[in-house]
Amino acid sequence: MADVGIETTQNVRINFQLASVGERISASLLDFLFLFVMSIIIMLFAGILGESKVWGLLFMIPLLFYTLLFEVFMNGQTPGKKIMKIKVSMVDGSAPTFSNYLIRWMFRLIDISLTYGICGILCIVIGEKGQRLGDILAKTTVIKTKRKVSIQNTILVDIPENYELVFPESKNINERDLPLFKKVIAQIESLEDPVEKLQFGLRARKNVMEKLEIKTEMQPLQFFKTLLIDYNLIHRDK
Template sequence: MSKISILTPQNIELEYDLASLGDRIVAAIIDRLILIAYGIIILVIATQANFSGDIMQLFIFVISLPIIFYSLLSEVFMNGQTIGKRVMKIKVISINGNQPTFSQYLLRWLFRIIDLWMTGSILGIIMIAVNEKRQRLGDIVAGTTLIKTTPRTSINDTLYVPVAETNYKATYPEVINLKDSDIQLVKEVIMNVHKSGNTLLAYQTMQKIETVLNIKSQHEPLTFLYAVLSDYNHLSIIAS
């Protein structure tokens, strides 16, 4: 399976499984069926309503907007996914590892005109098939690609969920100063270490956290990251 290594803004290199061409095609088919069903329903309503000419034109224009902007709005408000992508467990991600910005979503949506509509999807399929990062033209211009959201290792096998203890004492109370995005990065690093066996990744992440929080680890890198998760979860519950 094709993979992509992404260097995050925290200078941590993460590895993701890329969405396959088949995943993207099936997701597109699902989305297309949803839009067809929507169009049929609207057509039935319009027929039954018996609108006059001008009103019918306005009605058709208004109800066409969700079809035109479906992909853009879905990805913006559904964390890089359409319904089809969510079913196939794939999502849009920025090449730099961040959540794509609106301008990136907009660029890849605009280039659907070339990738999909003007060429009958042929250009998009060819680009995805031959591109190392599985990018169509819109992805290349926007700096995005699609990855699988489900890691090959079960999250239950990789992430430690602390047992609720009334006498739990945080080893690193400073972790409360981290952001949710930082903790998500820690989780992704742990999963990547379990998949790849690259313990250097855990060590680099530990060093980064030590620098940011001005602390010194009392544990091995991977054990330290688990402790960070446990402490953060515990302290967040107390703070709430």
């Protein structure tokens, strides 16, 4: 599948890989399996408690909202999506709200149930952002989640010998922004078009400079690498 651009809270555009049709189908099949097992367990309990029709109906209600409930409370993932390492995301990068999840869930009836998934698959394949009909209306898509990495890979970097602090303002960097800086560095290094590379780097540098109140003409790639080293230097002995 293609990539989709996600705007971070730093207003930096980072590309994420869209979940493939196969991954989404696999996640749905896994969820169906979980639903099947849950249904059997519920019916067994209903039979034990008596009045199986009443209890069966009462217990079956949560199953109807299975996808909606899990996506709302598991940050865009159902158990199937979690296993397949994919999740629901807004196409503009913001976190989906309950109404976004609700719209996706409501249109499962058309995308999946009534059309046996054909409508959803066609929309995903034909579209550019991996969206089924429910996604289009909810302005969401499904992306691959990044593998968890250790703090060593996201924060710590080597400090050159005899290195001197360049930006004292680095003390104001939020630790949560450091993985983002590394993503920006990787994004700059991966771009082949010099113009696109420069535009992306300057835009990212401008946003961070404004936030940290830094003034510099340093090249974007070196700027972000320097921020990481400065941060580590400042916090090395703490």
